[in-house]
Amino acid sequence: AGEQWLEDGAWPESSVGRLMEKPNAVFAPGTRIHEAVETLREAVKQTLITYLYVLDKHDRLVGVVAFRELLFANPNDTLAEVMLTSPFSLRADMDLIDAMHAVVTRHYPVYPVCDAEGRLIGVVRGSVLFEQQAFEISAQAGAMVGVEKEERAATPWLRSLKFRHPWLQLNLFTAFIAAATVGLFQDTVNRIVLLAIFIPVLSGQCSNTGCQSLAVTLRGMTLGEVRSSQAGALMAKEALLGLVNGALTGVVAAIAMYVMATMQHHPQPWLLSLITWVAMTSSCAISGMAGAAVPLLLKRLGADPATASSIFLTTATDVVSMGLFLGLAAWLVM
Amino acid sequence: AGEQWLEDGAWPESSVGRLMEKPNAVFAPGTRIHEAVETLREAVKQTLITYLYVLDKHDRLVGVVAFRELLFANPNDTLAEVMLTSPFSLRADMDLIDAMHAVVTRHYPVYPVCDAEGRLIGVVRGSVLFEQQAFEISAQAGAMVGVEKEERAATPWLRSLKFRHPWLQLNLFTAFIAAATVGLFQDTVNRIVLLAIFIPVLSGQCSNTGCQSLAVTLRGMTLGEVRSSQAGALMAKEALLGLVNGALTGVVAAIAMYVMATMQHHPQPWLLSLITWVAMTSSCAISGMAGAAVPLLLKRLGADPATASSIFLTTATDVVSMGLFLGLAAWLVM
Structure with missing residues (x-):
């Protein structure tokens, strides 16, 4: 967690990178569905896993799989066969406001975050992004008359x-x-x-x-x-x-x-x-x-x-x- | 859809009821997991199903099941055994602003909506709720000087x-x-x-x-x-x-x-x-x-x-x- 924090801190203020968490279900495209399910069986008891991310050998994000797909697929199929290809992702250096515009109609629970080369470097929860959005938008009336975004009723x-x-x-x-x-x-x-x-x-x-x-x-x-x-x-x-x-x-x-x-x-x-x-x-x-x-x-x-x-x-x-x-x-x- | 629309119209303006859709995966608690999966196998190809809702014989919402749970459970178990009991739900007559406060840290893709007796009467998408929230909050600076919520740049x-x-x-x-x-x-x-x-x-x-x-x-x-x-x-x-x-x-x-x-x-x-x-x-x-x-x-x-x-x-x-x-x-x- 300490290492992650340091990485986040390197991204510009109010960028997506600052809100990232570590992705915790990452697989190769050739993984069989029954293998992925076995790998995740214990992990899901520890952490909240929502999507499986499929990376190529250069760590580039090539697909996303929801548990719904795993459930109805043939266990011997590969993830590549059931994954959603060219998945939507955010860029770590993206401004939060731009990210919010990009996700407002999607409303996924979790978004993958990639670097400029398309490599998966983290995930960001939709709730975190939207809490931030409510925070930002509600600051506007104050900003007009010279109140800083950081100021709250309890300041x-x-x-x-x-x-x-x-x-x-x-x-x-x-x-x-x-x-x-x-x-x-x-x-x-x-x-x-x-x-x-x-x-x-x-x-x-x-x-x-x-x-x-x-x-x-x-x-x-x-x-x-x-x-x-x-x-x-x-x-x-x-x-x-x-x-x-x-x-x-x-x-x-x-x-x-x-x-x-x-x-x-x-x-x-x-x-x-x-x-x-x-x-x-x-x-x-x-x-x-x-x-x-x-x-x-x-x-x-x-x-x-x-x-x-x-x-x-x-x-x-x-x-x-x-x-x-x-x-x-x-x-x-x- | 026409009938649903009429029902929605009966709810007070800016209440959750106005944004409801029909729930499309509803089961009894005794349903076996393999039965539920078979029932849904065709349905998931037609509509976006995110959660299974479990209702008692009075149509009261008693549990919610995610596909993740179905995947890792024993197919002969019943939904009652794997469901999340006392699930979070919204009330149809709830004011949108109150609903937003209630869901801001949850950020589920879909929320069940119940009536005063706890009967499931619809679902509301998180994205719809949040689009509405961005819309409401961003109206505030204008409201202060007499601009109606309905007015947009393109009005x-x-x-x-x-x-x-x-x-x-x-x-x-x-x-x-x-x-x-x-x-x-x-x-x-x-x-x-x-x-x-x-x-x-x-x-x-x-x-x-x-x-x-x-x-x-x-x-x-x-x-x-x-x-x-x-x-x-x-x-x-x-x-x-x-x-x-x-x-x-x-x-x-x-x-x-x-x-x-x-x-x-x-x-x-x-x-x-x-x-x-x-x-x-x-x-x-x-x-x-x-x-x-x-x-x-x-x-x-x-x-x-x-x-x-x-x-x-x-x-x-x-x-x-x-x-x-x-x-x-x-x-x-x-």
Whole structure:
């Protein structure tokens, strides 16, 4: 077991190799079925054996046999005659996420693991792979806001602090970028304080629209439904969705702006209302598109597509939405 | 198959019953092994049979036999002698999420499904259950911001619009609640426009702190690590984390406020700086606690703990953080 552990440790982190166990029922293709059964009769009492692996003389995996096949075959047949040839196998250096995609519809109890030359070097239990999958996928919502995969509900608070704090400092830095946008238009806000009231509305709306798009894109990537070739189409769809959602919620926001501006005796309630609608519609469209673009871009840059994605996204949506809203107001309102 | 489909449809949505197939190797306990093998010899060529199910005369599941057992047993033994007694089974009316928790470490290829009286009424493939699990867990990040479980990357845009739009209208409504908080202190913002610049910083920071806590709590609930008895401890931990994270990022924000207030020749830069720090620290503590409280509360109310959780959370954090920040400023600053 110690030796096995060392071998596993040599494989890259979150690769299939790290989860391997030793294969315990390995035979040559010429083995007769009654011989294999006799060999295994004692072994099955000690360990859980699910499949027999058939290797050629170079240790390459050439077949897999289930006990069901042994039961109904002629005892004098060879394993080569009953084995499933060209069996499905995983590569030890395969990324766990890729392995999960490969096995999700197979769901065998145990998978053989081979090296680059097709030699059997281990097996990995389906349950181990899937526990890992549940673990990985469930980490995604946290990763978006800067929670490490390793953090669990039971993680001690000081360790959680160490995990989360750097991301919050990053978030603060990006929030300053958004604040700088408001700062640029300080004079305008000074004149029309009503704008300050609408900033959280616009920012919250764009951020939620963008996060919907982000979540759908990330999920599609996780379930293997989104290929990078579809990036353009997906971004176009999310931009359209953002546009229509923004236009519809923008009507409500514009009405609210009109009512408040009128109540406060602002001389141009219609104009403020129109600016609100235009800013909401266009910045929701951009937020929707950005929600799809951020994870696709992170992946293209070689990063995890979920990590801090929501932090990057909200910065972008805040800057765009506030810039547009206050910029239009500064330009158009007297 | 038509009849089976009708039967499945009778079970509640997202219950195990909906995923059932017909069991195809069912025997009485007294069946001799050689009889069972002969019965199955033709059947295994037609369908994938993994286990033999042994039922008593009331159709109750009393044992499961794997082909491995048949192979090494005496052909004249009965199934009762080699079967695994009190086998693990799922209940047809079981919620899928509960079923997944029950099977995650078992990972059998097929699970027997029984009714309340223990009668075998179907089987469910592990792969079907796990595909469903990957599907459910990966929906969580989206559910938090109002994306339905059914929506995929390939969903037509008009259907996506129908799914997402109501949640965005809800988000807009909650954003108005946050805006009303700013509106309450309109005079203060009018006097000190610097406050308007810091509103997005504070709001973004609290929202991200709260979402970290929300994501960790939801993940713990999904992986079955968080029991409702631990709710108090979890909320206390998240409040502490929020407090310390808020205090540390608050120092940076307070320095920024001091610098800006000095640059704008505000007469009380120290006071504004202190208010920023106090507001950041205390509202991050409250946001952290709220992040754990929202999904636990949603679950206690019988709702899905993820659904729209981020929308509810950011409303709460916005109201608390802006109310505290502007309230302190209105109270203390000349």
